Amino acid sequence: MPQETHRIGQGIGAAVPKLYWEDFTPGQVCEYGAYEVTADEIKAFAAEFDPQPMHLDEEAARASMIGGLCASGWHSCAIMMRIIADGFVLDTASMGATGCGEVKWLAPVRPGDRLRVRMHVLDRRRSKSRPEMGFVNVRLDMLNAADARVMTVTPHFMIECRPASSGGAEARP
């Protein structure tokens, strides 16, 4: 497991959520981050979960199709999760996600990259069988410092609806 760092918060979750299903509106665009990726973290994640030479060893990576050391795509997903967790998920009445329509790895994530996540809220619907919750579909674009898209993910979030007792104050992700 990579060393725990303190770059972007401790993230223990909100005792009282600020954001509910109603607060996610199609058309909203929000941006979160940044997160700096190091060669050590890339290699540590790869050693544990994806020990292919292009993620572990500079020299082997130069000889590969990708042309240099790059993060595992699953590491990019984990980093994206951390960025949005600190960005809004820990303040949200999150119930997790049922999956993702797609994950596209568009460009390599390299040591030294400074990553941000731009979220586009696409659509939402309230659960018919469980009216206390709803679904929110978003597109998450992960961008590097040059504003190039390195990854796109389209998760299907499950989020609790705002309870009547919460006072009904609206918030924004």
Next chain:
Amino acid sequence: MRYFEDMHVGERTELGSHTFTADEIKAFARRYDPQLFHLDEDAAAHSHFGRLCASGWHTTAVYMRHFVDSELREAEAMRARGETPANDGPSPGIRELRWAKPVYAGDTITFAREVIELREMTMRPGWGLTVARNTAVNQHGELVMSFVGAKFAQRRSKS
């Protein structure tokens, strides 16, 4: 890694099993997905999950470890036969990722991969694209995770 020509549509590979401990679920969550139901038993008991469960990204990462280990074993077998294994190829992405059921602390998850399409790459003559359906099943036989993934595979040199 194996070569594109060595794979065929319909081939199914059992990738092995992994038991998710509470400690590793929390360690992954502290680093990458610190939602309380992945971090704390008491909080998880009060959540809709009911018990401590792994981040979905933890499940996919452990799948990847089993897939890569299987490919590295193949590469070792090729070397033992005097062949040179293929280089590892990157993945352009995956689709239809489903976290169908929670992976709870103590669950033993078995991973498998089935090749569903092999695509020639006219733009990349040295490579082909392998498309595979990947699954993770718990000790009760229930599907917990699945996705369709694509990965470049090196072709055998014609020379």
